[in-house]
Amino acid sequence: MQSDPSPFGIRGFLIDAPEYGSLRSRRDGAMIVENGRVAEIGDYDDLRKRQRAAPVRWTDREAVAVFPGLIDCHTHLPQYSAVARGESQLLPWLRENIFPVEREFTGPRAREEAPLFFHELARNGTTTAMVYAAIYEDSCDVGFEAAERSGLRVILGKMMMDLGSYGQLQPKKILSVSLIESERLCRKWHGADNGRLEYAFSPRFAVTCSEKLMRSAAELAQRFNAYLQTHLAENQEEIEKVHNLHMSARDYTDVYEKCGLLTPKTMLGHCIHLSAREIDAIAAAQSSIAHCPTSNLFLGSGLLKLDQLLKAGLAIGLGSDVAAGPELNMWQVMRGALDVQKARNMLEPNLQRLRPSEAFHLATSGGARALGKSAIIGSLDVGKEADLIVVDLAALLPYGKQGRSFDDLTPEDILALCIYRGGPHANLETYVRGKCVYCAPEPTARA
Numbered sequence: 001m002q003s004d005p006s007p008f009g010i011r012g013f014l015i016d017a018p019e020y021g022s023l024r025s026r027r028d029g030a031m032i033v034e035n036g037r038v039a040e041i042g043d044y045d046d047l048r049k050r051q052r053a054a055p056v057r058w059t060d061r062e063a064v065a066v067f068p069g070l071i072d073c074h075t076h077l078p079q080y081s082a083v084a085r086g087e088s089q090l091l092p093w094l095r096e097n098i099f100p101v102e103r104e105f106t107g108p109r110a111r112e113e114a115p116l117f118f119h120e121l122a123r124n125g126t127t128t129a130m131v132y133a134a135i136y137e138d139s140c141d142v143g144f145e146a147a148e149r150s151g152l153r154v155i156l157g158k159m160m161m162d163l164g165s166y167g168q169l170q171p172k173k174i175l176s177v178s179l180i181e182s183e184r185l186c187r188k189w190h191g192a193d194n195g196r197l198e199y200a201f202s203p204r205f206a207v208t209c210s211e212k213l214m215r216s217a218a219e220l221a222q223r224f225n226a227y228l229q230t231h232l233a234e235n236q237e238e239i240e241k242v243h244n245l246h247m248s249a250r251d252y253t254d255v256y257e258k259c260g261l262l263t264p265k266t267m268l269g270h271c272i273h274l275s276a277r278e279i280d281a282i283a284a285a286q287s288s289i290a291h292c293p294t295s296n297l298f299l300g301s302g303l304l305k306l307d308q309l310l311k312a313g314l315a316i317g318l319g320s321d322v323a324a325g326p327e328l329n330m331w332q333v334m335r336g337a338l339d340v341q342k343a344r345n346m347l348e349p350n351l352q353r354l355r356p357s358e359a360f361h362l363a364t365s366g367g368a369r370a371l372g373k374s375a376i377i378g379s380l381d382v383g384k385e386a387d388l389i390v391v392d393l394a395a396l397l398p399y400g401k402q403g404r405s406f407d408d409l410t411p412e413d414i415l416a417l418c419i420y421r422g423g424p425h426a427n428l429e430t431y432v433r434g435k436c437v438y439c440a441p442e443p444t445a446r447a
Contacts, residue, residue, distance in 0.1 A: 007034040008057040008434075011044045012066040012390060015411050017361040018379040020310075025411040031066070032056060033386040036433035041382055063394055063406045064428065065414050068379050069127025069387035070330040071367030074229070074269045074290035074319025077117050077143050077156070078105035078134040082323040090235035090299050090324075091207075098323065099166040102159070105134040114146035121152060122438035123424045124328045125389040127431070128153040128367070128377060130229060130267055130290070130319075132202050135159045135167050137181040144189045147197055151437035153387065155227055155371070156189070157202035158182050162213045179216050186224050196433070200227035200267070205234075206242045206255045218260035227265045232256065233278070234270035235301045253278035262287045265372065269319060270295075271309070272302040279312045288315040288370035291362065293336030295321035303344050306337075306354065317367030318359075331422035334359040338419070356415050386434035391418060395426035 014029035030047045032040040040047055048058070079098055086097040105113070121129055131147075133140035133156060140158035147154035158181060161167075162174040182201055190199035201217040203209040209217075221228045233239060233252050242252050249255045253274065256262055262285035271282070271289045282289070291304055309316055318333050319325070325333065334356070341354035368378025377387045393409070394400045396417040409417075418426075430438035 005035050006057065007032050007039065007052070007054055008059065009033070009047060010066055010388075010390065011058065011060045012064040013393070013411070013414060014041070014066050014380055015414060016068050016364065016380045017357055018365050018381070020361045020366070021355070021358055023357045023360075023411045023415065029066070031380065031386075033431075033434045036385055036435070038380065038382050038384050038386050041380060059390075059429075061390070061392075061428065063392070063401075065391045065393055065418070066380070067125075067389050067391065067418075068364040069377065069389055069430065069432065070125045070363050071317055071371070071378070072121070072126045072129040072320050072328070072330055072333075073267055073288075073317035073367050073370055074292055074321050075129055075325075075328070076132045076322055077114065078102045078110070078132075078139060079323035080117055080120070080328070081113065084326045085323065089237065090301060091237055091241070093299060093324070101323075102134045103166045105139050106136040107138065110134070110136070110139040111142045114143045115149065118146050118150035118152055118154070119438070120328050122150060122430045123427060124330065125391070125424075125427045125430055126152070126328065126330055127387040127389070127437075128371065128373070130155040130200060130227070130371065131157075132204075132229065133158050135161055135165060135178070137185060140185050141188075144185075144192070144197060148193065151432050151435050153196050153377070153432055155198045155200050157200035157227070157229060158185055160201065160203045160213060160217055161208040162210050163208050165208065175210065175213055175216075178213065179220070182217070183220055186220065186226055190224055190226050198227060199224070200229045202229050203261070205231040205238070206246065206252065207238060211259055214256070214259035214261055218263070221263070221265065222260075225265075227267065228261055228263060229267045229269070230256070230261060231269040232271050233273045234296070235299070236273060239273060251275060251278055253281050257281055257285075267370065269321065270301065270304075272296060272304050274305075279308060279314070283312045283314050286315075288317065290317055290319035290321075290370070291337060292319040292321035292325060292333075293340045294326060294333050295319070295324035297336060297340065298326060299324050303340050305344075306341060307351065315366070315370040316362055317370035318363045329423045330363050331418050334363050334419045337362065356412065356419050359419065360415055386431055388431050389427060390429040391422065392426045392428050393417070396421045
């Protein structure tokens with residue numbers, strides 16, 4: 001999917017968070033997008049009056065905010081149909097609700113659902129996503145095909161499991177087949193469309209993966225300079241099970257260290273229950289963490305000690321983690337991140353609360369850093385690729401356009417409205433590399 005080479009302009013209240021803890025904004029701002037990148041940023045009146053060699057086509061809507069595209073660092077393609085299902089904790093929830101759904105995610109079902117999934121991401125304003133498929137090669141292949149057509153920036157991998165797998169292969173064959181299929185998928189898709197699509201070798205977690213599988217996944221990722229993604233320290237029962245399976249390891253993180261899974265291109269999901277040693281090990285390896293607050297609350301997994309991870313210098317993004325997370329709406333994931341730290345604050349009154357600007361940073365610039373993409377996405381800067389969303393402010397205000405004026409809203413006000421009231425109903429357009437990959441349908445006129 002090619003970007004429109006002709007320049008176009010977008011007018012709106014520009015808001016981003018390049019640095020943790022602060023917002024940058026232009027009330028009546030604008031940007032010029034050309035050849036898929038942000039070519040100019042400034043005040044609308046100034047940019048509109050400038051003389052250029054080529055005419056600029058303007059998108060000029062009333063009362064909109066323009067943000068960097070939202071980044072989802074951890075989600076599951078086959079699980080979306082099972083959101084909000086089950087009341088149990090992680091391991092029984094997987095056995096009873098998720099493995100049966102993933103087991104069926106192949107053939108016609110995968111081909112039918114994959115395009116719907118990526119459309120939902122775009123509708124929700126997500127421009128970049130790191131995604132797990134099911135264990136089947138075709139589930140990942142059709143996922144990439146759908147991602148390619150969607151225009152989104154996607155990192156995807158075939159789920160790898162050889163212990164307690166839901167597949168029908170014999171135990172002696174699961175390992176070799178998983179490695180062969182994962183390598184084949186990586187060769188086919190990693191770096192496709194000038195790097196818009198990339199591959200992530202995806203051993204599920206140490207409960208369902210042998211040491212040989214984990215070591216082999218790490219070796220393949222290094223060979224192809226691909227990503228790795230897995231889960232770590234999400235649930236206490238999970239941690240105990242890993243301890244029983246790997247008695248010689250110092251802790252859960254040590255299992256991954258010994259297998260070579262901790263690298264600068266590794267994304268570790270959850271990481272709720274980590275010791276100081278584990279945090280230091282992850283930081284030393286320059287691996288990243290996907291914080292999945294809505295998922296952690298739904299399964300009762302625990303409250304992330306975000307302050308400790310940030311203090312260690314770790315790169316942290318946010319993840320929807322459907323289906324444990326109930327939706328793909330990253331604004332609601334930001335709200336979940338705020339709620340988790342508020343809950344901690346009730347128990348630790350001296351703990352500083354997370355602010356909306358900080359949660360927003362994690363979902364944009366923080367996610368870009370966690371994926372090693374800070375140079376190209378995550379903020380509204382000249383030269384970066386034009387991944388952005390346009391949000392209708394009237395859809396967020398009580399009484400819409402008939403309510404209070406937009407003129408007295410601060411950037412903090414607008415951001416809080418998005419986090420607490422935002423979602424696909426307010427998302428007007430989603431752009432990736434300057435290409436509009438989602439445009440909200442015009443409202444039907446009433447007779």
